[in-house]
Amino acid sequence: MQIKYDYIFAGVGLASLMILDKMIDARFLDGKKILLLEPNDKISNDKTWCFWENDIGGFDNLVSKKWKQALFVNEKQTIKCLSDGANYKMIESIRFYNYVLDKLKKYPEIIWKKESLIAFEDKYSEVIVTSNVAKYTTIKFFNSVFDCSKIENNKKYPLLKQHFIGWFVKTANPIFDANCANFMDFSIPQKGNTRFMYVLPFSETEALIEYTLFSADLLPENEYEQAINDYLKEKGAHTFEIIKKEQGNIPMTVFPFWKSNSKNVLHTGTAGGWTKASTGYTFKNTVKQSERIVSLLKTKTIDFRKFHKPNRFLFYDTLFVSVLYKNNALGKKIFSKMFLKVNPKKIFRFLDEESNLKEELQIILACPKIPFIKALYSSFIASLTQS
Structure with missing residues (x-):
């Protein structure tokens, strides 16, 4: 008789392990049957994650190095970026993998199968997940397997x-x-x-x-x-x-990965659009999104189609990617004007999507005007065409 899992995770990387870690902290794995589909052992340091943060953080026990200061440099200026006790922190992926996987050993009903995801289908009452070996059923499915073919050569969402x-x-x-x-x-x-x-x-x-x-x-x-x-x-x-x-x-890219979410299927990590389009930073946003998932799972009615929360920062990222895609040489000028005219603390708040409208306006006004006005106009015309 086939086991029906409470949750299946495809891909065991930052996103899946972060969600599982937050589930453990919330005592949400007790009595749950969980399947992990990942063909590769997580035994090597395959990534390095860095982020800015104040002195005390939730993963300080995993930080292998932190810097009290960081610089922005061009041929004319050197600008100090960190203040008020902020640090730039680095976590080696192997330390994070080992940390979460050790915690998971306490849950014997969590099964890891070294198999690759082939397909999945939301049947509304359950999800059918197909690997290269077998088929499985689950109540909720988390997919972090990134399919780059979705975004390659997509004219609507430049990459x-x-x-x-x-x-x-x-x-x-x-x-x-x-x-x-x-x-x-x-x-x-x-x-x-x-x-x-x-x-x-x-x-x-x-x-x-x-x-x-x-x-x-x-x-x-x-x-x-x-x-x-x-x-x-x-x-x-x-x-x-x-x-x-x-x-x-x-x-x-600002490709709307979340539109592929269904009632019982949630795309996570890069596959869910969790990578910040304007910077490529992922770690802190993964923490935030994982905490949101656990909060959602505590509710009686769970519909992953409602998980994505659009905000104005997606609009900012859309303009930024559009400008650099059309005129790739502008990056140095854009970043130089930002760091020269705006306190770096405000810039980091902006990149963390924690800034206020006044700070955002200050950053926008610091950037070269004409390229962003053109991008704004193109975005407006595109919205009219779609409507």
Whole structure:
């Protein structure tokens, strides 16, 4: 006889584990039958999550490094970004995986099957989930398996990519400030794109250096690596060792992933549009969304079609992505004007979607006017066409 699960999670990554962690904290897993579908063991450090936060945070026990200061840099200015006790924190994914998976060991009715999701269908009273091995039924289904074909070549919702290659390096001479990260260093050649260096120093001689672009197209691998090599030499690191490398490609889009939600199916993580379209940051929003899910599950009537809450920040992200997609060289100018004219604390509140209208207006007025007015006009015309 086939088991009917209370919940099935497809994909065991940040989103699924964060939801499960919040369920544990709310004692919501007691007596529940849960199936995890994930073909890969979570035994390697495959991602690094960073976020700004005040001194005390809910995941401080997992933070492997934090910086008391962080900089925004271009060839003319260096702006300090953190104040009032804020820190920039880093969590290595393996520490988060181990933390939540250890907590899940206390629940013997949670089953992990190393299988891949093939399809699912909401039958209203239950969801049929098909893997590459078998079919399962569940009351509620959480899907974090991202299908990039949904957003590729979509003219209505342009796709930018935050793509990068990073080197973990050890230099022969001290060139880093271990207490100061570098959010964006735009002093490098832009070459018609939005390009910057992202630097996380772990000591005076150790750091992660990422060559990052917000653009529509990827580069040949050697172009990223040559840029990192040139940057290190310019900073005085004529001799260095590459300890390991990482690379990433994060979608930056306002595609309405949530429209695929149904009564009993909720798309989460990148597959649910939880990645901030204008920055690529994910961790803090995943915490917020996971807490919302647990609150929803406590109610008697659960309809995931109502989970998405549209807000004005989606509109801001839409304009930002549209502007950079049409004129990718503007990124340096946009960010430089923002950080030069607006207190960085307000910018971070804005990026966390916690700012007020007065702060948002100040940020909007700091940006180049004409490109955003054109994007606003295009958005208005598109809305008229749709109606």
